[in-house]
Amino acid sequence: MKYSYDSLVYHGEPVAKSFERVARYGYDAIEPVGEPANYNVAEVRTLSARHKIKISSLCSIYFGPERDLVAAEPENRAKAKKYVRDLVDFAAAVDCPMVIIRPAPFGKTSPTSDETSEWSWAIEGIRESADYGATKGVKFCIEAWNRYETYFVNTLDQALKLCAAVDRPNVGVMGDTFHMAIEEKDMAAAFRRAGKRLFHVHFADSNRAAPGAGHTDFEPLIRALKDIGYTGYISFELLPAAADVFGTLQRGGGKEFFDDYTKLAIETCKAVEARIGA
Amino acid sequence: MTAMRFGASTFIWVSPFSNATLDLIDKVADFGFDLIEICVEDPATIDTAAISGRLRKAGIGATVCGAFGPDRDLSADDPATRENGLRYLARCVDIAADLGSPIVAGPMYSATGKTRLLSAPEREAQWRLSIDSMKRASDHASKKGVKLAVEPLNRFETDLLNTVAQAMDWLGRLGRDNVGLLLDTFHMNIEERNIPDAIRLGGDKVFHFHGCSNDRGTPGKDHIPWREIAAALRFIRYAGATVIEAFTPEIREIARAVSIWRPLAESQDALARDGLKFLKATLGN
Numbered sequence: 001m002k003y004s005y006d007s008l009v010y011h012g013e014p015v016a017k018s019f020e021r022v023a024r025y026g027y028d029a030i031e032p033v034g035e036p037a038n039y040n041v042a043e044v045r046t047l048s049a050r051h052k053i054k055i056s057s058l059c060s061i062y063f064g065p066e067r068d069l070v071a072a073e074p075e076n077r078a079k080a081k082k083y084v085r086d087l088v089d090f091a092a093a094v095d096c097p098m099v100i101i102r103p104a105p106f107g108k109t110s111p112t113s114d115e116t117s118e119w120s121w122a123i124e125g126i127r128e129s130a131d132y133g134a135t136k137g138v139k140f141c142i143e144a145w146n147r148y149e150t151y152f153v154n155t156l157d158q159a160l161k162l163c164a165a166v167d168r169p170n171v172g173v174m175g176d177t178f179h180m181a182i183e184e185k186d187m188a189a190a191f192r193r194a195g196k197r198l199f200h201v202h203f204a205d206s207n208r209a210a211p212g213a214g215h216t217d218f219e220p221l222i223r224a225l226k227d228i229g230y231t232g233y234i235s236f237e238l239l240p241a242a243a244d245v246f247g248t249l250q251r252g253g254g255k256e257f258f259d260d261y262t263k264l265a266i267e268t269c270k271a272v273e274a275r276i277g278a
Numbered sequence: 279m280t281a282m283r284f285g286a287s288t289f290i291w292v293s294p295f296s297n298a299t300l301d302l303i304d305k306v307a308d309f310g311f312d313l314i315e316i317c318v319e320d321p322a323t324i325d326t327a328a329i330s331g332r333l334r335k336a337g338i339g340a341t342v343c344g345a346f347g348p349d350r351d352l353s354a355d356d357p358a359t360r361e362n363g364l365r366y367l368a369r370c371v372d373i374a375a376d377l378g379s380p381i382v383a384g385p386m387y388s389a390t391g392k393t394r395l396l397s398a399p400e401r402e403a404q405w406r407l408s409i410d411s412m413k414r415a416s417d418h419a420s421k422k423g424v425k426l427a428v429e430p431l432n433r434f435e436t437d438l439l440n441t442v443a444q445a446m447d448w449l450g451r452l453g454r455d456n457v458g459l460l461l462d463t464f465h466m467n468i469e470e471r472n473i474p475d476a477i478r479l480g481g482d483k484v485f486h487f488h489g490c491s492n493d494r495g496t497p498g499k500d501h502i503p504w505r506e507i508a509a510a511l512r513f514i515r516y517a518g519a520t521v522i523e524a525f526t527p528e529i530r531e532i533a534r535a536v537s538i539w540r541p542l543a544e545s546q547d548a549l550a551r552d553g554l555k556f557l558k559a560t561l562g563n
Contacts, residue, residue, distance in 0.1 A: 148435075181467065182468060184492075186501065215503070241440065242433055243393035244393065247395040248395060251395065
């Protein structure tokens with residue numbers, strides 16, 4: 001398996017430090033935050049080459065009405081599509097093959113239009129993004145979030161349904177085991193149903209801490225990934241236990257998510273791999 | 279040790295519970311539950327005489343669960359809001375006494391959905407307010423012979439008590455024998471590092487138990503470690519009931535309040551019936 005660490009939780013630190021850390025703990029890649037303005041492309045490329053750390057994926061930030069692909073206002077839908085195009089440009093510039101895509105932003109927990117319109121806007125927004133991504137060799141994965149963060153696509157099956165409707169070869173789905181531990185009856189089975197359409201995964205333990213710090217059993221999950229021939233990265237998206245995770249980080253909370261959890265996450269999963277003789 | 283008793287929450291089917299939905303009592307009894315958990319959203323809709331009559335006829339018992347919105351916040355800065363919360367909780371206690379429920383359960387220490395980032399002194403002030411309020415609630419409950427079971431909720435629903443460890447600290451500071459815990463496996467799945475360990479930590483303070491799947495669908499169709507939970511409940515000599523709490527997606531207000539956006543079982547009846555069968559086989563002793 002190839003491992004990446006989502007730098008979302010390295011909130012506020014210089015990018016060079018993040019690259020150095022994931023390299024030190026044996027990662028293959030890093031997942032930068034989907035805010036192109038926060039990065040210098042040349043610096044990212046230099047750090048990537050120096051530390052032999054690839055850019056696995058972009059952790060897009062769908063937050064607020066202007067990043068809502070299913071917003072009621074056409075101008076906001078247009079802004080959201082523009083945001084995704086900017087992500088594609090940034091991804092292509094740093095040799096990143098995968099961008100996370102989400103209809104309806106974080107914290108929007110009720111629809112602002114009728115269901116049929118929102119569903120068709122989701123298809124349209126993802127399709128246009130995918131077609132633009134295809135010109136630059138960038139793929140998309142539709143992410144399911146838990147019920148407290150969105151009403152729109154909570155399960156991998158729902159993401160697969162949307163993915164099928166979008167019907168583009170460079171669009172798949174992704175599962176995040178923190179969300180899945182709330183929403184899926186059987187997480188490994190959900191991975192298996194996704195099969196070849198599973199383009200990306202986020203691993204976190206049941207409490208969103210590093211694998212090994214909660215009660216999720218990662219063995220059946222890694223086994224399922226092996227069985228479906230998953231070739232993507234396992235990227236750890238770990239976040240503090242609060243409704244407002246960024247506020248917590250801004251206040252200096254979550255120190256264990258830097259060194260301690262970066263180390264524990266990959267160690268836990270590599271130990272599982274060794275155990276199942278992968 | 280007495281055999282485990284099982285209950286079903288009225289939230290599985292209705293909201294709010296009232297005389298218009300008394301038939302639920304017969305349904306729950308027919309399904310084989312030992313008790314119904316009456317959720318008191320509006321005390322004015324709860325007719326204890328009518329409910330008691332139906333309970334007697336159906337041959338089942340009741341437990342009482344409270345719903346704590348922003349106007350019933352026992353930890354509110356505003357004294358009038360705390361008073362309103364205390365008045366509501368006292369009504370729930372009276373209802374419990376009338377219905378023969380040994381407990382009133384729920385996240386009564388704060389308002390559900392209140393998730394704020396607080397500094398340590400602000401957090402301490404909120405704890406103190408909730409503890410002071412709960413002392414008064416405990417006094418009233420004790421006069422009525424009712425126990426209070428406070429429920430830790432997951433991070434998305436409260437900022438005050440998310441884990442059993444936090445709740446045990448809070449209970450320690452409260453220092454009242456008639457106040458303990460309601461543990462709900464849906465919330466524990468998100469917050470506890472190890473669910474059976476958390477149950478053992480709760481020990482004799484575990485007054486009430488909600489056996490729920492990780493998605494609030496049918497208990498058993500999930501990845502909750504039920505076998506280990508059964509062992510932990512035996513270890514603490516748990517003598518209370520296990521109640522299935524789920525919410526109907528068909529009533530928009532309640533579905534929105536608990537963030538349920540899709541059906542989680544083939545039907546609410548199937549959820550209760552299959553869930554009971556599973557829990558009896560797993561936790562029954």
